[in-house]
Amino acid sequence: MSIAYTGSDLSQTTATLLESELALFEKEYKKNFTPAESKPKSIGTPYFLHSPLSETGVLLIHGLMAAPEEVREWAVFFHKKGLTVYAPRLSGHGTSSADLSVRTYKDWIDSVDRGHAILRTCCKKIVVAGFSTGAGLALQSVILKPDAFEAVIAVSAPFKFKSFSSNFAEILNGFNQLCESINMAKHAKKFVTNHADNPHINYLRCPVSAFVQVKSLMRKVRRSLKNIRIPALVIQAKEDPKVAPESGPAIFKLLGSDKKHFSWIDHNLHGIVRGDIGNEVFKEVESFLEACCLVDTLN
Template sequence: MDDYFFPSPLGYYIVNNAKCARNQYMQRIYANVTINLSHLASTLIMSLISANRLQISKHQFYTVLYIAIKTLQKKTDIYLHRSLLNPYDYGDLIYGTNSRFEQFICIAKETELISEEEGCYHFLPKLLADHDFDQIRLENPIAVYNNEAQPLRTIRTHVLEAESNFHKMDPCQLAAWHFEDEQLNLTFEQQRFTPKTSDAITEQLESVTADPAPFFIQAKEPNGYGVLLVHGLLASPAEVRDYGHYLAQQGFTVLGIRIQGHGTSPYALRELSYQQWYQSVEKGFSILQAHCSKMFVIGFSTGGALGLKLAAEAHSEILGVIAVSVPIKFVNLNFMLVPLVHNTNTFVRWVSSFEGVKPFIENTPEHPEINYHNTPVRALYELRMLIQDLEKLLPDIKTPTLLIYADEDPVVAIQSADTVYEKLGASDKKLHIINADRHGILMENSANIWSLIDGFLQRHLLQQADIQVQTIPIQEIVT
């Protein structure tokens, strides 16, 4: 007869207490874990597997993670990594283009934990395989991240709630979170580029007193249409805020987006490409789209160029574009030298620690309470790149367009008007040249151009009303 070991009651007591002590110790350790995106993704993956769901669409995967991030940001009892607090790090996650998260996905694929096929992530059997303690971090990092987050029950709760809410998520709620992210972006940018008293350029920011925050205005009696307002280079949404309220009084839902790098510091603008400016406009379009199925885009100067670029994508939601003082040619011919100066700056910064031969150009803005007093040469270079891009796109723009220029604009040469008008592919296009010797004609409502724009907007609203009547069945009209 074989011998068996029967532990004594004391043995049971010691073992159970040891397990309890271990569990309490592990829970206290992981209670202080800083949660990052990999923890959330791993928790979602392992939770789906537990429910016998072995795949998820990429769109749903990224949207669920975004929803979880936004809800967890309101929790004060967990530690979120700063990448889950700063929209610059997580904001593009919902579009599936988050570079920070790409590394997690690549490792998961390389270790044969997930595969990607036809827009879906498939969870592979290796995710549930047993591994030695020394090998699990290499063989199954998803299980490791899941185990680290597991003692924090609120993480799994919010991830599961986000997943269950995906199909019934209100688009306006997502849009509200995106708008909140735009406000957070401003805060983080302001913190990063806090003026230094020893810096002559940042000292001048004290005169920029206007509120640079993006704004969203819903009319008291909405007409069902939206307007996306895009400010100009060196400015901020403050440049079009009064006009935004004017449009809202007429029933429009108005969003004034902040182009990244604006309203904070010239140093912030110096780091950005025109493609990143355009991403701000795309985000604004996405936010407004959740509230209005039809909209107009109104942009001033560089904002007008970005608005036309958006129209070139032929979005059916955009009924018309109003582009004011779009720059193609400039009064100051020295602008032609910008690429040379920019390339020299880039070379100097590459071979040394200097800022460049001429990183900024001083300017005297028409509205010093709004505009930067120093223009980054990099920003002027990017503007030239945007203009070149726009000139190629103009023939493809079929959206009805209203162009407005000042005949004595001190910044944008009037020859720009003919260039844009002639190359524009829209059959419904109008060009108005007003008499004014200022650049900021939209903000100042020079020559009463707000009323001029009103006429364009109302004409297209009437056209929409006619279209809607024509689509009503004849029997309903008779009734």
């Protein structure tokens, strides 16, 4: 199996890095494969859509409990507009929820950093975009590397969750750790049910520890949003049942950029980057990129 990519004229460096990511996925998929849970490999495989004539690339980051397939339609949209796209696989994703349970947000940032390194081999300009936890990682990537990106797009970033279980994740995670330390692991509740928008892609149970990691990530993001100075687009569904809708306006308000835009999407599901509703999101994204003078790459 080779890395999933569209296009030609890849440099040896780009090809080598892509193959390295595939090899890592293959290794982790084999190690963590769970018959009743793991999705087909095609769901978790990172992919690269190359536009040889473009100098601009998009680093496109999926959400928690998902996989690169989650942002496939968004990636195709970018690619049809003439942009190169790389969708990395976040550590612990595309394999099993047990694998995710031992990962940290720093592992996810490492996954994103490797994706950025791939795009740097073939693109002079890079836009970072993400959905849900991927949006939080996109924002954190700009905070950590303020000169590395031309613009940032954050869709449904989880400043605040709505579910009861996520609000008490730290307490439950502490209880789980206590159970482990006193040899009473059977009493721990390490996973909660995930009512997935895309069950063919998402894990159907979420590690409590993963909620803790997302909340830790977003606390770091919150403290440094004022330092983001590049053009930024924030999008939020009005009736998001998983992420509190006020998350979007809160992020927008704290951003330090003079070139920022906020858009509401009138929808009652969390997943807004697939299907018909995704087309509404993509229209907002296209308008934003045009306003950022990246229109020359959008043929």
